[in-house]
């Protein structure tokens with residue numbers, strides 16, 4: 001045997017799985033095909049700008065983050081607890097009145113604070129916010145249907161929640177599980193999402209620290225198969241053997257290596273721009289509310305679903321005094337692959353600034369950003385594939401950093417029990 005356990009993939013799930021196995025006293029090797037750990041959580045440094053591979057944020061309210069991640073070591077730079085919304089006649093701010101009392105006046109002026117819709121939204125989410133486990137007992141349906149059923153049908157939904165959640169869920173049609181979305185909304189209500197000052201890639205680097213010497217990079221596993229009383233993997237023409245193997249890859253590759261059915265996945269493109277001046281002073285994620293205006297006058301204003309001035313939250317994302325903006329389009333629409341000119345124009349409209357002088361720093365296209373969480377899918381799925389072969393990743397739990405961490409931990413416990 002080369003080790004007790006081989007973990008295939010050094011994304012968030014694989015790293016948590018391997019660390020948990022080490023804690024349980026197991027000898028473990030991690031095989032990663034890329035040149036660094038992190039999987040879908042990586043940061044490219046381009047001309048001194050920190051560009052995550054697709055705009056994403058870390059929510060410190062995730063229970064798994066609090067349990068297994070030294071959040072202080074990540075030195076999070078937080079966004080404000082609200083959203084900036086492009087309206088037909090200006091920019092509105094909608095923020096949590098409790099956490100952002102200074103934005104209360106602007107929030108009240110936004111036109112979105114309407115008692116009936118707020119009451120409906122509270123009915124939609126309250127139970128899960130108070131008791132997250134309650135969500136498992138609730139019947140599930142698609143997000144759009146669940147909003148309709150709860151009476152969340154006004155402008156707060158169509159101009160703020162729909163575009164904001166589309167970007168977060170990588171789903172512009174509201175087809176994602178409402179139960180999963182409620183859990184996600186809960187974490188936004190309880191936590192203040194941010195980014196590590198050195199970029200999202202600092203998260204997997206931190207998770208990999210206890211695994212020094214056990215992670216092999218540039219090691220692409222080609223096959224996983226039973227062998228005697230253990231399991232073998234084929235990697236670059238050689239074979240490694242262990243008592244158990246955990247397939248901790250993305251869901252597409254997991255289907256190839258483990259034979260599990262391949263889930264549907266959603267994709268996106270994030271553009272990173274350097275702006276000569278900050279387009280807005282506040283560290284808020286911005287969306288275009290015009291696409292949901294009841295008049296229907298601007299059904300499809302442009303391809304960008306969210307945009308954020310990264311350097312308002314984390315100045316360390318750029319060289320001193322310079323400004324970095326992220327803008328994301330979704331591949332579930334024809335305009336998701338929009339060209340630079342369209343993206344630049346639309347971001348300019350959202351902030352109400354001229355973007356002619358903006359420079360593209362880089363662009364990331366991620367075809368399989370998130371597995372789709374279909375309504376009715378159990379929030380936790382089995383991690384045992386067959387004797388000695390296990391699987392983890394966000395496709396086994398919820399499509400999130402929380403889900404990836406939990407699935408990795410669950411798989412490690414299952415392997416430990418299997419090895420006896």
Ligand SMILES: Cc1cc2nc3c(=O)[nH]c(=O)nc-3n(C[C@H](O)[C@H](O)[C@H](O)COP(=O)(O)OP(=O)(O)OC[C@H]3O[C@@H](n4cnc5c(N)ncnc54)[C@H](O)[C@@H]3O)c2cc1C
Nearest residue numbers: 009011012013033039040054056057221250393394400401
């Ligand atoms: C652009 C974007 C934005 C996101 N935004 C958020 C957000 O704001 N909040 C949130 O909670 N979540 C977000 N997510 C989701 C979150 O990043 C993922 O759920 C999580 O990172 C998945 O981790 P994983 O370990 O399951 O899979 P992965 O990160 O895909 O890791 C799998 C690893 O396996 C390796 N691998 C694959 N095949 C092989 C092979 N044959 N041999 C060896 N190694 C292999 C890969 O190289 C990779 O390192 C976002 C994701 C993306 C892409």
